[in-house]
Amino acid sequence: MTYCLAISVNKGLVFASDSRTNAGVDYVTTYSKMHTFVWPDERICVLLTAGNLATSQAVLNNIRTDLEKPNAKMNIRKGQHLYEVAHYIGQLSQKEQRQHADAMEKSTNGGSEASFILGGQIAGQPSEIFLIYPQGNYISASPETPYLQIGENKYGKPILDRIITPTTSIEDAARCALVSVESTIRSNISVGPPIELAMYTSDTIQEPYHLKLTLNSPMYKSMQKQWNEGLRKACDRLPRFEWESTSQE
């Protein structure tokens, strides 16, 4: 499995991803799931991938090949709006899945489905994030739901639901994203480090700030320690039962 998420706040975008892939429990490997395409002052696209690794790699190969073709009808640099880029990626994904559909049907090694998060900005337009489903269709985030997740999304959802709003700062959203991924890593063995984090400030149209945290990174260790202590303190703040208050007074 995998866990990736993107957050869209007023000031910009945050992307986070784990790096574990596995085929069964005895073939566990590390792959980056965050792919950045930048044309400064023109457009930036960040793509996060989850699901079948062959499908997501094939989609990336096709994205890169189409970029090299000056006469390509469509590529991620040509879409007029970001949703058109999302549509194009959804079509590449569907095409790849169809190619192997018959063989995958006979196989017991899971399906060929993959999902994607696409985020970024085209100059003159707002920054946006999209979740592209395995079926090729896609949704964007909204002020009420300013984040999107793919893969093992449940463990890390409560913290996002409580903290993230459109007015959250990019840095606070990034810390929240790190906690969301770290909680998932801790509770689910199919999600693992390093954690990649990208922070993009809207309207800069430049390479986002990028960070890769391994288990030994001082920031990762410090985050884990502070979060554990913070949660303990949060637990200590919770209301006491009658008999406890009596005994404490």
Next chain:
Amino acid sequence: MTYCLAISVNKGLVFASDSRTNAGVDYVTTYSKMHTFVWPDERICVLLTAGNLATSQAVLNNIRTDLEKPNAKMNIRKGQHLYEVAHYIGQLSQKEQRQHADAMEKSTNGGSEASFILGGQIAGQPSEIFLIYPQGNYISASPETPYLQIGENKYGKPILDRIITPTTSIEDAARCALVSVESTIRSNISVGPPIELAMYTSDTIQEPYHLKLTLNSPMYKSMQKQWNEGLRKACDRLPRFEWESTSQE
């Protein structure tokens, strides 16, 4: 869906359950999923239920009917050890599921599977908790994994993984269980209030302390408020990025 959990600490047991059941999204109802059987000084059994409501109700009906039969080969009062009671409940569940297997196979309304958590104590033996799978087999908790969950277990797992150890007090474990259920309610519409909570102190062999929290209960509101504030503070404690420390100094 449902979310129930039980925690076994050195001092005793904690049980928590939500109360929402649904058949599709247009038939949502409220049922207690916590059932307590107490014979003071002799034994106490707490049963939490998840999955198909017809199956779990049938199992409970059978448990009650068998208790009324003085000559019953087995009932929850006759098992010599708690694991035998778990085995008996697993068999009742399997028997019930088999009865409807053919009809359920033709239906599109989900399966007849149900899972259970059984916890309690038989005088002279340690207090224990068991998770009974839909297949009728069962596992107990351990010092390394002192909690068991059924139903929508992912949202509420990270907090348990970080806080609960065998030396946690019953009250702290109960607060943690409440947060675990409340986080799930917040992130998943198929899990809903009231939350039931039971706290059992080992070797008392008496009715556990029982609490039912609705959305309007002062304790529920206070818990929500304190937890939200505590999480915000925990987020504020997290390490800053370089440029933030510079700007703060």
